[in-house]
Amino acid sequence: MSSGESPVDKQDNVRPNNLNLSTPKSPTVASRRQKVAKIRLALINKPVDISALKQLAISKDGLVSDELRKRAWPKLLDVDVDNIPPKPEPEILQGHRDYNQVVLDVNRSLKRFPPGMEENLRMSLQDQLVDVIMRVLVHRPELHYYQGYHDICVTFLLVVGEDMAFALVDKLSQNHLRDFMDDNMDRTKHMLNYLYPIIGKSSPDLREFMEIAEAGNIFCLSWLITWYGHVLNDIRQIIRFYDFFIACHQLMPIYLAAAIVLYRKKAVLATECEMCFVHSLLSKIPDDLPFEKLVSQAGDLFIQFPPKTLADEAMMIFEKSKAAAKMQRRAIAKRVTKGRFSTILPNGGSVIVSVTVWTLVAAVTAGVYAVWKSNDWGWFS
């Protein structure tokens, strides 16, 4: 980005529904200014006050502006923006196994660019988006592209520009996004297994209803693996969630999913108790949900029911689904067929490893937990 303004900022300036933010004496503006000052202070500190930055990213309105995000996100992710590896030659990027899939998905990502953006600018950003993604994949050969990764990368591209987007996503792909980037989705699937236990702790009847409906958890798959970038319409809201997730444990998107489902409990219980109806209702997130409140509730759920306390239950769900799949495979194997299908069974062993990884991550990011615990923002209760 040539100027300090991101394309999203420019777009935002002309949006009529955001005009209320510029009302001079509104309390929103006052608290916003106060928050900007706090973020600047945390950034000026030497060394940068990471713990304070995390709190600020989590609390109401997150890191407030893209100008501040450009400075704060690298700090939160411990990325050295002065030593970003140079872009490899185009032939190298295009020679990667996932290149074609990436191009297909980026070509279809028009919805992710602000409406009204000039076509030339959008097309140039789409080229940059392909490059951001390919740079990470080339840089980290062990990582596998998944559909939805482009939704994460485009958000970073729009806020911080190509080079820094690469550096930030490269780092995230080793941490928060790592479990999505195996050559299969077993670990992703197991992360989703945490949803029902969280919902059940807060609302056993809602969990029971969803289980009887066999609603599954795929309705929130895109929420998890795109950090809500795929499902929300407002880019400002998406970016605000990114502040939150960058500062938190990698399972936080699941806690937010649980908060959203719990918030919509009445609507869920009013629908027919059947998979399609529940899936259909929940897979879309209405634009008018109180997102800040939901962020705080997700944090609340995380503190009350940290991942460690849910691990056994999530594992039980995993075992149950594994057993059900096994029974189904046996039943199908008995079927007289022409021998057209193979019976390669997925290796479930990796999931056990992943739990260990999460426990490890929980320990490593114990700071986050401490932030939540010591939080005095008042919007917890």
Added chain:
Amino acid sequence: MATQEISTENNETVADNVDKPTESSAVTVIEKQVQRRIFKIIVIGDSNVGKTCLTFRFCSGKFPEKTEATIGVDFREKTLTVDSELIKLQLWDTAGQERFRKSMVQHYYRNVHAVVFVYDVTKMSTFDSLPQWIDECDRHNLNIHIPRILVGNKCDMLDKIVISTNLAQKFADAHNMPLFETSAKDDGRANHVDAIFMTLAHKLKNSKPMMPVHMAQDQGRLPGNVQVVSLDWNRDRYRSADRGQSHQKEGCAC
């Protein structure tokens, strides 16, 4: 196909619909009076073959302006009238990337009443993947006798077609599926996409080999853009002439 597999809703729908303020009273009245059968159809095939566009075209009557890669599974539905019976088709539009089909989509294969395989007539690799998709389907379905259809999409790109009808037909015959070639994009042929699903709806409703289809578009409640036509899936692209007799011979496995 065993008819008992079909879920039947009786008067239960009355109570449910009372709670839905968005539905017009006219719809509620209809549902109070008529039994409504629901059929679950899964749509599968490689990435970017047009699964989302096909299901969107059918359910919304138009080509979506901005489609995105499907992540996981999307759900669409449409209520049709077939021979005076209200039928609801639930379409499960799935992600095409291999990693999703390997571990995410199984849940949605359960209890399906029909499977739609989609390939892109301009891209050979999407046609070459079909055996894998069929294997996948066999692996997840207890009932191998459910109707399956094969759809070649993007037929509007005439100068880019690389999979000949002949080749596709041979494949379809070998797997006991009827073949349809169509375009979700081509507005002039919008009825064609409807007709594919209508044909499937007929097949599901009658639960026996494809019958000669009689015209039923004058049903009062039939959505305006839907007509019941019989399709020639042997050779002629886009052709909607009624050749019902030949269908009985060529009809799919059930």
